[in-house]
Amino acid sequence: MDSILLQILNGLDKGSAYALIALGLTLIFGTLGVVNFAHGALFMIGAFCAVSLQRLLNLSFETIDETQKDFLGNPLKVKTPYVEAWFGPDVGAWIIDWAVPLALLIAIPIMLAVGYIMERGLIKHFYKRPHADQILVTFGLAIVLQEIVKYFFGANPIQTPPPDALNGVANIGAALGMDIVYPVWRIVYFCFATLIIGGIFAFLQFTTFGMVVRAGMADRETVGLLGINIDRRFTIMFGIAAAVAGLAGVMYGPINPPNYHMGMDFLVLSFVVVVVGGMGSLPGAVLAGFLLGILESFASTTWATTTIPGINQIIIYLVAIIVLLTRPRGLMGRKGVMED
Amino acid sequence: MFGLDKKDTSLLIVVALLTLLAPFILNPFPTDSGLAQFNAGYPDLMQRFIIFGIFAVGFNILFGLTGYLSFGHAAFLGVGSYSAVWMFKLLSYNILPAIALAVVVAGLFSLLIGYVSLRRSGIYFSILTLAFAQMSFALAYSVLSNPKFNLTNGETGLQVYNDDPQILQGANAPDLPHLFGLSMRSTYTMEVGPWAFDFNAGYYVCAVIMMIAFYLAIRIFRSPFGMMLRAVKSNQQRMNYTGLNTRPYTLAAFVISGMYAGLAGGLMAAMDPLAGAERMQWTASGEVVLMTILGGTGTLIGPVLGAGFIKYFENIFSKINDSVLHGWFAFLPDGLEDAVVTIIHPFVGKGWHLTLGILFMLVVIFLPGGLVEGGQRLAKWIRNRGKTEDKTSGKTEPAE
Numbered sequence: 143m144d145s146i147l148l149q150i151l152n153g154l155d156k157g158s159a160y161a162l163i164a165l166g167l168t169l170i171f172g173t174l175g176v177v178n179f180a181h182g183a184l185f186m187i188g189a190f191c192a193v194s195l196q197r198l199l200n201l202s203f204e205t206i207d208e209t210q211k212d213f214l215g216n217p218l219k220v221k222t223p224y225v226e227a228w229f230g231p232d233v234g235a236w237i238i239d240w241a242v243p244l245a246l247l248i249a250i251p252i253m254l255a256v257g258y259i260m261e262r263g264l265i266k267h268f269y270k271r272p273h274a275d276q277i278l279v280t281f282g283l284a285i286v287l288q289e290i291v292k293y294f295f296g297a298n299p300i301q302t303p304p305p306d307a308l309n310g311v312a313n314i315g316a317a318l319g320m321d322i323v324y325p326v327w328r329i330v331y332f333c334f335a336t337l338i339i340g341g342i343f344a345f346l347q348f349t350t351f352g353m354v355v356r357a358g359m360a361d362r363e364t365v366g367l368l369g370i371n372i373d374r375r376f377t378i379m380f381g382i383a384a385a386v387a388g389l390a391g392v393m394y395g396p397i398n399p400p401n402y403h404m405g406m407d408f409l410v411l412s413f414v415v416v417v418v419g420g421m422g423s424l425p426g427a428v429l430a431g432f433l434l435g436i437l438e439s440f441a442s443t444t445w446a447t448t449t450i451p452g453i454n455q456i457i458i459y460l461v462a463i464i465v466l467l468t469r470p471r472g473l474m475g476r477k478g479v480m481e482d
Numbered sequence: 483m484f485g486l487d488k489k490d491t492s493l494l495i496v497v498a499l500l501t502l503l504a505p506f507i508l509n510p511f512p513t514d515s516g517l518a519q520f521n522a523g524y525p526d527l528m529q530r531f532i533i534f535g536i537f538a539v540g541f542n543i544l545f546g547l548t549g550y551l552s553f554g555h556a557a558f559l560g561v562g563s564y565s566a567v568w569m570f571k572l573l574s575y576n577i578l579p580a581i582a583l584a585v586v587v588a589g590l591f592s593l594l595i596g597y598v599s600l601r602r603s604g605i606y607f608s609i610l611t612l613a614f615a616q617m618s619f620a621l622a623y624s625v626l627s628n629p630k631f632n633l634t635n636g637e638t639g640l641q642v643y644n645d646d647p648q649i650l651q652g653a654n655a656p657d658l659p660h661l662f663g664l665s666m667r668s669t670y671t672m673e674v675g676p677w678a679f680d681f682n683a684g685y686y687v688c689a690v691i692m693m694i695a696f697y698l699a700i701r702i703f704r705s706p707f708g709m710m711l712r713a714v715k716s717n718q719q720r721m722n723y724t725g726l727n728t729r730p731y732t733l734a735a736f737v738i739s740g741m742y743a744g745l746a747g748g749l750m751a752a753m754d755p756l757a758g759a760e761r762m763q764w765t766a767s768g769e770v771v772l773m774t775i776l777g778g779t780g781t782l783i784g785p786v787l788g789a790g791f792i793k794y795f796e797n798i799f800s801k802i803n804d805s806v807l808h809g810w811f812a813f814l815p816d817g818l819e820d821a822v823v824t825i826i827h828p829f830v831g832k833g834w835h836l837t838l839g840i841l842f843m844l845v846v847i848f849l850p851g852g853l854v855e856g857g858q859r860l861a862k863w864i865r866n867r868g869k870t871e872d873k874t875s876g877k878t879e880p881a882e
Binding site for chain 1: 602625771
């Protein structure tokens with residue numbers, strides 16, 4: 143029982159990342175009808191927002207400390223980060239420690255801006271072009287973004303540790319009388335993802351803006367004829383989708399050190415998630431994300447890998463193929479989406 | 483000639499001449515001159531031009547004619563490579579059975595994948611092929627290389643070892659891939675003054691195979707079958723309403739292009755008896771898409787041009803480092819020289835992929851027809867400049 147729960151938990155954090163990226167992909171596809179191959183790159187840019195903030199906060203100046211001496215008797219040089227000098231050592235150390243969660247704050251405006259610029263500058267011109275062209279141009283953009291990040295940050299993964307308070311493990315089964323020891327940050331990630339997903343759904347469901355967007359998804363032309371500037375709202379939705387991917391990336395850094403090709407690794411799987419969930423269905427994307435994450439974690443158990451070697455590597459693709467052959471619209475796909 | 487009309491025959495002859503004389507054409511600079519680094523006439527690179535040319539021509543039969551964008555074609559290339567190396571391991575280093583098996587296995591594999599993926603079209607198809615290719619990559623990389631059943635040799639890559647059976651390998655046959663004793667590595671170097679031209683057996687084997695593959699592609703493009711595929715591209719729904727089942731046609735196109743990819747993979751193994759899983763990764767699939775788009779989708783010569791273009795610049799650009807740049811801009815004042823080098827630096831050397839990505843985006847945005855369309859536009863512009871007055875009015879474009 144404990145081990146089953148543990149596997150479900152294991153699946154939840156990866157599933158959260160899948161769900162968040164797939165949610166953004168579906169938002170873009172549902173509103174603008176564009177398949178965004180650069181969405182993985184947005185996830186990666188988010189992760190590198192955290193990396194940059196961490197580096198920025200660690201910028202330091204050197205002072206000569208007369209009280210400490212090295213073994214030759216010379217005074218030691220001590221590095222002090224600027225933030226510690228400005229806000230005092232305690233607050234400064236706290237800020238550096240909490241770099242990853244703080245990066246969320248800078249990632250939101252950056253990702254909104256990136257999404258806005260991307261939509262207005264590039265994708266806008268591709269609405270009338272065939273889907274193949276949209277795939278190709280966003281694919282090219284993904285390569286460019288990836289290479290730019292590689293140029294500035296190098297090819298190796300960069301460690302982004304979580305805050306000390308959220309590092310380490312906790313026995314979360316204690317309250318239930320079970321023994322489930324689990325890394326705290328992964329639980330944080332799952333809660334964070336749930337929060338974002340809930341926020342997006344609430345935003346679409348309960349605000350006027352969300353209502354108009356949903357109406358636009360159902361029938362863009364009619365909404366336009368009613369005198370509503372639907373393009374503008376869709377652009378904002380693109381920005382929000384980019385921000386969701388970026389935030390997912392920021393928080394994923396401590397789980398898996400970011401490198402420049404992490405986006406593409408996730409993108410391929412997220413596409414599979416979208417297809418399994420049903421193109422254009424937001425709940426489907428989230429459901430399929432968590433489902434496939436959990437399935438993957440079950441397939442990674444020793445029992446599964448000894449029964450069928452390597453099942454953990456291919457399970458997601460196998461499921462996708464089976465789903466597409468039996469339910470071509472995916473788990474919760476709507477009729478009439480992408481059926482031409 | 484060969485059942486082609488006059489225009490296609492001349493195209494075929496031009497391509498044949500270009501490939502046969504490539505060692506001369508690609509080596510325009512004397513070996514000791516400073517421009518020698520732009521020479522591309524060495525065997526390894528020329529073989530890659532040809533092999534990727536075949537790959538792109540095959541991809542174009544699917545994408546250019548039917549409009550189905552496959553993002554998983556590298557899987558067939560990898561399967562071809564693996565089966566060729568297995569032939570080397572089991573039979574002998576003769577390349578004919580290896581290439582034959584590569585084509586057959588890739589064909590069967592693409593039949594399987596095509597049968598499943600072609601149930602969906604558009605984006606679904608792209609994603610499905612991508613998923614299949616990634617699955618094949620995962621299979622080859624880890625799953626099929628366990629000690630009990632080692633088909634792919636995992637990360638190391640499949641290669642021929644001394645204790646392999648090689649039951650047909652003759653006593654005095656070369657210990658390298660060969661064609662009835664003619665080693666693929668044997669190279670004759672002709673020195674004319676300061677120039678050196680390499681004539682490589684492997685290159686010419688590839689070239690002959692490519693000519694055959696190219697000829698077949700022309701025949702497919704001009705056949706009623708090719709016409710049917712184009713009809714699928716322009717309006718599949720209407721085809722279905724006329725009571726015609728398009729799936730056998732698209733499946734045939736998919737299998738043919740898969741076999742081209744297998745042929746390319748087999749040739750790759752024949753030139754260098756190694757097969758690794760990274761050949762199947764989605765970046766490799768993306769590369770062939772780039773080649774086809776860059777050259778010109780749906781044209782005969784476009785994919786070959788695109789493949790040559792990308793492979794040439796990949797080699798040349800990645801060789802340019804800072805010291806070479808400083809050499810070029812030495813005539814500028816010092817500060818300006820450094821500034822120019824700093825600006826160019828991210829785009830050359832290891833940053834070649836950045837240049838490729840930007841180039842690819844520009845082509846997709848401004849020149850959807852690729853290099854071929856660019857050439858046509860240029861030719862039209864030059865022709866029209868001569869006779870600005872007589873604008874041919876009422877000129878109709880043939881419907882797609």
